[in-house]
Amino acid sequence: MQDLLMLLADGSFHSGSDLGRQLGVSRAAVWKRIQRITQELGISVQSVQGKGYRLAQPLQLLNGDVIRRVFPALPVYMYESLGSTNEQAKQLLSEHSAPMAVLAEHQTQGKGRRGREWVSPFAQNLYLSYVWPITEGLNQIDGLSLVVGLAVSKAIQRLSGIAALLKWPNDVLIDGRKVAGILLELIGDPVELCHVVIGIGVNLNMLDLVDSIDQEWTSLSKEMGAIIDRTLFAQVLIEELDRYLEKQKTYGFASMKAEWLTQHAWQGRNAVLQIGSHSVSGKVVGVADKGELCLLVEGEERKYLGGELSLRLQDDS
Numbered sequence: 001m002q003d004l005l006m007l008l009a010d011g012s013f014h015s016g017s018d019l020g021r022q023l024g025v026s027r028a029a030v031w032k033r034i035q036r037i038t039q040e041l042g043i044s045v046q047s048v049q050g051k052g053y054r055l056a057q058p059l060q061l062l063n064g065d066v067i068r069r070v071f072p073a074l075p076v077y078m079y080e081s082l083g084s085t086n087e088q089a090k091q092l093l094s095e096h097s098a099p100m101a102v103l104a105e106h107q108t109q110g111k112g113r114r115g116r117e118w119v120s121p122f123a124q125n126l127y128l129s130y131v132w133p134i135t136e137g138l139n140q141i142d143g144l145s146l147v148v149g150l151a152v153s154k155a156i157q158r159l160s161g162i163a164a165l166l167k168w169p170n171d172v173l174i175d176g177r178k179v180a181g182i183l184l185e186l187i188g189d190p191v192e193l194c195h196v197v198i199g200i201g202v203n204l205n206m207l208d209l210v211d212s213i214d215q216e217w218t219s220l221s222k223e224m225g226a227i228i229d230r231t232l233f234a235q236v237l238i239e240e241l242d243r244y245l246e247k248q249k250t251y252g253f254a255s256m257k258a259e260w261l262t263q264h265a266w267q268g269r270n271a272v273l274q275i276g277s278h279s280v281s282g283k284v285v286g287v288a289d290k291g292e293l294c295l296l297v298e299g300e301e302r303k304y305l306g307g308e309l310s311l312r313l314q315d316d317s
Helices: 002-008 016-023 027-041 064-070 085-093 144-160 220-224 230-251 253-262
Strands: 045-048 052-055 076-079 100-104 126-134 165-167 171-174 177-188 194-202 270-275 278-287 293-297 300-304 309-313
Touching (some): 002 016, 002 027, 016 027, 064 076, 085 177, 085 194, 144 165, 144 230, 144 253, 230 253, 253 278, 270 293, 278 300
Antiparallel strands (some): 100 126, 126 194, 165 171, 171 177, 278 293
16 A cells, blocks of 8 residues: 555545556556555545545655665664554564664554553654663663653754653653653563663644544644654654663763753642552652652652653642
8 A cells, every 4th residue: 555655645636547557556456445545544535536536634654765774774664554563563573683663654553651542643643663672781771761751852852943841751742732652661581681662652743633632732743833754753763762872871861860850841840649549749859860750748758660650730839
C-alpha cells in the first residue's frame, strides 16, 4: 500500500487509470487497495466520478532513506503499520545489536503508561522506539525518563521554537496540554547485559479531535499553524537522544538535574501523588539526583520513585 499512498499523498485527485498505470495494476486492483487503505489504516479517501481518488487530508510520509543517510552507523527500521514499535524493537533485539531505532507510520496497539492506549493515526505523528544498551550497570538508567524528556523538549524547541515543559516522570507539555509521552521497558538481566527500549510518541500533525484521548492534548501543527516535516523531526529527535543519552551514561542524571528543573511544569505546585491504592498530598519541590520526585509533606521533604506513580494537581489556593 505504501506505493499507492505515495502517489496519493499530495491530496490531489488521481484517476484510477493513471494510478493503475503507474503501479502496473488494473483499475480494479487500485480500487481494492483503496479499500484496504481505508479499512486497515483508517485513512479517509474520497472518490469522485470523473476525477478519481484523493486523500481527505494530504499525508507526509517518513523518508527512511534520508534518516539512514544522516545516521549511517545506526540501524533504522521503518514500517508502514505495526502493533507497537516497542514490541517490534524487542523482537529485533533478539537478532540484532543495539543501539537501533524503530519507526512506524501507524500503530494499532500503541502503548502508554499503566496500560493506556497511545492513539497513533497514520502518518500524522511520530512513533519511535530507540533501543539503548545498558553497559555501566543500573546507575545508567537513573532518571532516564527525565533525560529522554529533555531530549524530546530540545527537539521540539529546535524545530518549532516552542519551549515545552516537562511533567514528572515522562510527559511533555505545551501550555498544560500533552504533546509527547515516553514509555521505558527494561529488557534482559541487569546483572549482565541488558537494554532499555525507549518508546516515544510525539503529536506532530494531528489536528482532529480524537475521542479516545482522555486528557488535554495538542500537536506542534496546532501550535504553529503549519505542517511539521516529520522526517526532519525524527532526525532532530534522534540527534538529541544520542547527545542526552551519552551525557547520562557518562555523568548521570545529576549533571542534568538543574536543566530539567528549569522546564519543570509543576515546580512549587500542590499535588496528589498516587502510589498504587494510596495517595500522598504535598508540594512539589523538585527532583533528586536519581530522578526521584521530591514532595514537601507535612513539613518534611520526601522522595518518591517508581513507574506506577501518577500526579494530579490540587487546588493551589
